[in-house]
Amino acid sequence: MKLNKHKPAQLTEMEFGGILGATCIPVFLPLTVLYLLSVCRTPSGALLQWPPPLPHPAFLWDPLAAVIITGWIGLQSALYQFPVGRVSEGLALRDGTRLKYQINGFHALCMTAMLLGLCVSLGMPLGYLFDLILPLAVCAICVSYLLALYLYIGSFWAPAHALALGGNTGNPLYDFFIGRELNPRIGSFDLKFFCELRPGLIGWVVLNMAMMMKEVELRDSPSLAMLLVNGFQLLYVMDALWNEEAVLTTMDIVHDGFGFMLAFGDLAWVPFTYGLQAMFLVVHPRSLSPPTVIGIILLNGLGYYIFRKSNSQKNQFRRDPNHRSVAHLETIATATGKRLLVSGWWGFVRHPNYLGDILMALAWSLPCGFSHILPYFYVIYFSILLVHREARDERQCRAKYGIAWDNYCRRVPYRIIPYIY
Template sequence: MPEKHKVPRTTELEFGGTLGALCLPVLLPLTVLYLLLSCRTPDASLLPPPPLPPLAQLWLPETLLLLLGWGALQGGLYHSPSAVPGGVAEGMVLRDGSRLKYPINGFSALLITGGILSVALHCGLPLGYIHDHMLPLAVSAGIISLTLSLLLYLKSLCAPASAIAPGGNTGNPLYDFFMGHELNPRIGSFDLKYFCELRPGLIGWVLINLAMLMKEVELRGSPSLAMILVNAFQLLYVVDALWNEEAVLTTMDIVQDGFGFMLAFGDLAWVPFTYSLQAHFLVTHPRELSALGATAIAALNALGYFIFRRANSEKNLFRRDPSAPRVSGLETIATATGKRLLVSGWWGFVRHPNYLGDLMMALAWSLPCGLSHLLPYFYVLYFAALLVHREARDERQCLRKYGLAWERYCERVPYRIIPYLY
């Protein structure tokens, strides 16, 4: 077993430390089941909690095989030809000075998946099966996530010191299992964290949304305007993520966090089964939407997407080429590390303009479900909490990294996400 005493121990614990690492692997799966069960009740009420169905309705071996097959398909497409020239990107510099290579072909994987699905639907694939078996599918996704997390932790015990995640090296097996002990676990050139981050769960989210639309067609003869908007908005979000796949290589998930239960469950179970909640809700609780209301909601989503995309593009361009005409005139603050902090443009507006766009889009995804139920707004509330927590983590890291330069930046840009409010 490799020596790990030279690797700095993690001292700042996230997500409630050991208590959080003990409770969250239980609470998160229960939350997914709670939301899915609530979606199917006549009044979609969150209280009292819906009764738990018998085991036969929660566990079906065929759903486990179905998800394993889905993962195998996406794993095969991971090695498919890229949709962009070059097809390979380098990650950030690692502790040992190396840089891992990643295939940039998520968008082509989405297109190929769509082509396969189109043929299957033409041949009579009963996509409504997904709606009818959401509970056992979610349970199977949880089982796969837990099994993968255990295998990842065992693998990490044999990983070299340079591969250990800075945020998952406490020496507490429970916490390190939850946060992820190894930063970039790989089988050969197959990067497990990078694959799970953008492939089976994210594309699966689109598939579940489409299944809900098909179920609505089965029940009512045609999809509602509300369902079409939810599908279109969220498809745009996924297409954007996969088209700009290289940008994920600089995110906290890839650079800082190890691959453990937190990310494995989030990628494979939480994202596809909770992010699709609005479409799921509309199957059982249809909503009429006027043309004016649809136009206003679409405008909100478009504005949120514009802010989100422009802010991210500005940051990524500045990192790649600060002399590019679009960013060369922006004002910056020098740091002791040699990097510069943007204090004009989108990043001089608020510290996290991409989060502002994200929240506007999240609200637009829920509004087609009407205002009479809280359940479709779970994503907005959860995502707001997630972004505030992530922003706080980012602030602490930037303060440690940039010191006085970061303090000057915060003085120049006082608002974190929402101008004049937060």
């Protein structure tokens, strides 16, 4: 292969705190994961306890965890290449080409569930993953670092048009963090698309199931709170994989390079922090009254309805603006030839899907009660993430659509929460 000597297009504006953020985040976020998991396993469950529950180094490594993580990524890689499902094209790249993607994430989830059921029926102690959670997280973090290093080095052999506009600042720390190459591939195997929805997302529900099995070992049956958390989050993952094709138009795929930020988020942050509620309930069980259960289910249902309906409307409009389900919606023309929705869900607030996401996140935490803030870490973090993501999207849309975006903002003044934000 020939080293790419063409100078790529560059953006001087840095995100996520620039070089300082790119230096600190890869250090402090992995430590945050390990700290949160350690706190979950303590009887007090307090985030600010003193002395902090720092794990002994001997409990951070287990060869079995390395085998499990390696085997898990290998299994999902094999399922990703399994010839089922359909092949879809992504959005046009800067050189006018479109990459093809194997859409079979839901099939991978179903096949994983069958294999998992077989393992449990053969007596495999799935609940043991609770005891291995720290070594598993350490191994996932190490894989994230190694993958990010491979991506950074490999990006210097990529053609200029394949590089992400925001990942070529010339600063190695920042470019390693944010990602230089937009869609790195090994043959037809798209590394970013694979990591986005496969090992981490499916691993999240597997770890949730392991927490439920651990609770069965300790108390003979799963609690209603544990069943709610598992059910809600399984629905979320199933929806993401059933609608896997929609991810091809998201900011992660279309705009962001693939570096440490996404690699760590996909492989370590998602499976080990999104399911903190289930782990918390293993050590801190909760009983729920029937009215409380009904209220939590209704809240999750409302969030899911808003999330799915708004995303479906947007995706249908992008695929076919003349489809009968969206043809009646009011739009604003832009200089790029695209049109912005100003009615329907997207005339309600600018990001109705984010509103649904936040409502669901709250419903996932409520089964854990109000005695600890730890189970609410996800909804707090995710709300901050969505506000930041909305601000990034706002900057890009204003630069892309100009006066049309200003007109849209006047028509739809609220960003995520109507009459509040």
